[in-house]
Amino acid sequence: MKTRELVTTRRGLLTGLASLGGLAVTGCSETVPPTYGNLLRMGDLLNYKAQRLLLSTGSLAREYDHRDISSVPAVGTTDPSDSKQGAFSAERGPLYDRLKAGAFQDYRLSVEGSVARARTFSLAELKRLPSRTQITRHMCEEGWTAISEWTGVPLRTVLEACGIRPSARFVTFRPFDEQADSIDMFDALHPQTILAYGMNGRDLPIQHGAPLRVRVEKQLGYKSMKFLQRIVVSDGFEDGGKLGNIQNGWSWYAGI
Amino acid sequence: MAHDTPIAVRSSGHAGWVRLTHWSIAMAVLVLAFSGFVILKAHPRLYWGNAGNDLTPALVELPVSRNYRHGGWTTPAPFYRDVGSPVSAARTFDIYNENGWARSLHFLVAWFVVLPGLGYLTMATLTGHLHRHLLPGRTDLARGSIARDVALHLRLPLPRAPGGPPYGVLQKLSYAFVVLVALPVLVITGLAMSPAVSAAIPILPTIFGGTQSARTLHFLGFSTIALFVLVHLAMVLLTGFGRQIRAMTIGGAP
Structure with missing residues (x-):
């Protein structure tokens, strides 16, 4: 026995x-980011879990007054059609160039994956949805901050227009340059997480992510991906492979 | 001469929990200083308030990496028509940035200060260690006693000191400052810079005057810890190195 x-x-x-x-x-x-046996990635996971456990996920990032708006550097990719930039995509760069030449009239954001009705949105369609304007602080991992005004449609509104499946856990952003990044549903459904098409009262400038970027206000700046082409909702965690943060030695979760 | 002087006071030595938390925090502070310096090198400018970047004036610029006063910006374009409008410019300079590993290391090792630190403060309060050994008493603060202790430290060789409490008034003041002020301020200003923490606890950056002020105070707090560590090591060396190290490692009453 x-x-x-x-x-x-x-x-x-x-x-x-x-x-x-x-x-x-x-x-x-997986429902958590992989660590690949790397001690630092295990620390990132610990901090992700600790923050999700200890902090209210619904709390709002501080919003500022118009007079607080500051100068703001443009870093990372500043034009996906420029083949000299580090994250240039030979496949999507030329496409971005054509869209830019047509003032993004032909731009379509694709929303796909774990949704009931995968579909695309033109800029005009996104602008017809209820908008949100917020003056928030961008915290760069480098150490600098900038305060800007962002106008866009809450990501939640766009996802709900497509019908989020109950099994959905993560939202991955695929831009026009060679990157990929994702956030969990807590951040995806957060009221301040918006798909921004306006900045400081005008159309989003090219160098800040035109025609559409995401604002993830409770994480570091690099999570607010610019130049969005596709949004993929998924049930499991997707680290974006070679295009994502983890395999490039960066923390996937950047709330810290 | 120093070796002939008998130690004036008997010491009970360092308690086990003091030794354990001392070394965890000491080793972690070393790694945090290193990773913190690497992080600072990515953006060696300090500011006051909530916003601060290469296109706004700095309080101070530290010449610690190739990023120091790097040029490499496109012509700034204003957002508004008014004079003094905020501007934007794109960076054309390939900056030094090792924050991928440095930040993750910093935030992992910070746990080895925070958790033992909380344990230490709990034990120090419950056992009376804080009251009996660290907070200066009436006799410590009596007229002339601080001046006497300063004078004692200015003459070489220093008298032999026991490995453990009771401490002199300068020792008490500096240890109490480190465990009750400097380390907590470092941890809290660190948390104040986190976007998720500052959203959940908005008062954190505000009490320091903003996110960038918290970052500047984080650096200043570290500087005082660095100064303390240098003086602390010098005192350990000058008051009987072997006995001091023995008392803080294997323990026992020296």
Whole structure:
């Protein structure tokens, strides 16, 4: 009797370990960012879990007055059609160039994945949806901050227009340059998470992400991805592979 | 001469929890200083208020990396027509930035200050260590006693000191400052810079005068800790290095 119990326990343990290993390798049914056995990524995961546990996910980032609006540097990709920039995409760069030449009249944002009705939105369609304007602080991982006014449609409104499946856990952003990034549903459904098409009372400038960028106000600036082309809703965690933060040595979660 | 002087006071030595938290925090502070410096190098400008970047004036610029006063900006374009309108410019300079690992290391190792620090403060309060050994008493603050302790520290060789409490008044003041003021301010100004923490607890950046003020105070707080560590190490060396290290590691009454 006792021996059998022991064997069962050991087998259970081995099965458990094997499936854990499997999860770590495939990563597709994961509900947390993978660490690839890297100690720093484990620390990132710890801080993600600690912040989600200890902090209210619904709290709003501070909003400022018009007179607080400051100068703001444009860093990272400042034009996806410029082949000299580091994250230039040979596939989507020329497409961006054509859209830019046509003042983004032909731009379509694609929303796909774990939604009931995958569809595309033109800029005019997005601007017809209820908008939100917020004056918020952009905190760059480098250490600088800037306060700007952003106008756009809440991501939640766009996702709900497509019907979010109950199993959906993450939202991945695919821009016109060679990057990919995702946020969890807490941040995706947050009222200040908007798809911005306006900045400081005018159309979003090219160098700040025209025609559409996301604002994720409770994370560092690099999560507010510019030049959005596609939004993919998923049930499991997707780290974006070589285009994402984790495999490039950066924390996926940047609320800290 | 110093070796002939008997130690004036008996010490109970350092308690186990003091030794454990001392080394966890000491090692973590070392790694935090290193990773913090790497983070500072990415943007070696300090500001006051909530907004501060290369296109706004700095309080101070530190010449610590190739990013120091780097040019490499396109012509600034104003957002509004008014004079003094905020501007935007694109960076054309390839900056030094190792924040991918430096930030993650900084925030991982910070746990080794925060958790032992909370444990230390709890134990120090419950056991009376804080009251008996760290907070200066009436005799410590009596007229002339601080001046006497300063005078004692200015003469070499320093008298031998026991490895552990009771402490002199300068020791008490500097230890109490580190555990009750400097380290908590460092942790709290650090948290005040976090976008998620500052959203959940909006008062955090506000009490320091803004996110960038918190960043500047974080740097100043670190500078006082660095100064403390230098003086602390010098005192350990000058008052009987072997006995001091033994008392803080294997313990026992020296």
